[in-house]
Amino acid sequence: MDDVLTIGEMCETYEVTARTLRFYEQKELIWPIRRGARRLYDRKARARLQLILRGKRFGFSLEDIRQLLNMYERDGSNQAQLERTYELAVDRLAQMEAQRAELDLAIAELKQEIAEGAAMIAAFKAAAE
Amino acid sequence: MDDVLTIGEMCETYEVTARTLRFYEQKELIWPIRRGARRLYDRKARARLQLILRGKRFGFSLEDIRQLLNMYERDGSNQAQLERTYELAVDRLAQMEAQRAELDLAIAELKQEIAEGAAMIAAFKAAAE
DNA sequence: AGACAAATTGACGTTGACGTCAAGGTAACG
């Protein structure tokens, strides 16, 4: 045990499918070691996967995540890129908060419609004819 | 002016594309009048479009919206269907609140990372090598 | 060695809500 996991073990550990792992690799998000044709995931690969999953929780697209990851793969100490990442995070936060505001609005509207004794239904009837 | 709009006028008024209107028609969400081959949108058609857009704001799928709309097109007074609509709305509300909870969590996490002086960035660096 | 489990690549399919041509029809204006 060289502290590496097979694809099957990865699937169990992180609750993803093998297809997903191969897909991430194809998209250049992760690069497992090869032993023959088989993939072996070392500590680094697992750290990257965790960041991918975390990024997804943050609502980043895989492409965003790839860019962030590869940025720091090449040069983690580059100050400009560091700031770029920071900006990306702040932007993303703003997007998420805007999305939240929209969602809140929609929830409030829907709640009111429901509370008003199915006013929405009345509205649908009106539009129906 | 018979209180009808051409497709182009509809596009400007509701900020949708012609493709979208034809798509909604193909999906049986809306039925404009025909004068020759051309579509003309009367008051009823416009009311339906507004409900479609509203439904989308609520996060309903077009298929959900179609069912709701057509349900009341056929029989607005059917009690069972009324209740079905009500249930759909309540379900949808629950979904939206769950979605908001997730979003809140993600926002909180991201905020913390940012507050911690770009801890996320450090994490990305760690995973990069 | 035989059997069975686990992995591999490649390729096409899925979902939703449209976008984007192509090729032509027609209404209205001057």
Add this chain to the structure above:
DNA sequence: CGTTACCTTGACGTCAACGTCAATTTGTCT
């Protein structure tokens, strides 16, 4: 009557993030 501008149908394309085969190869166990 000619020229635009607007409209029509049909059909294929797009995007994201994988799912779902199929055919084959490799690894492990007995």
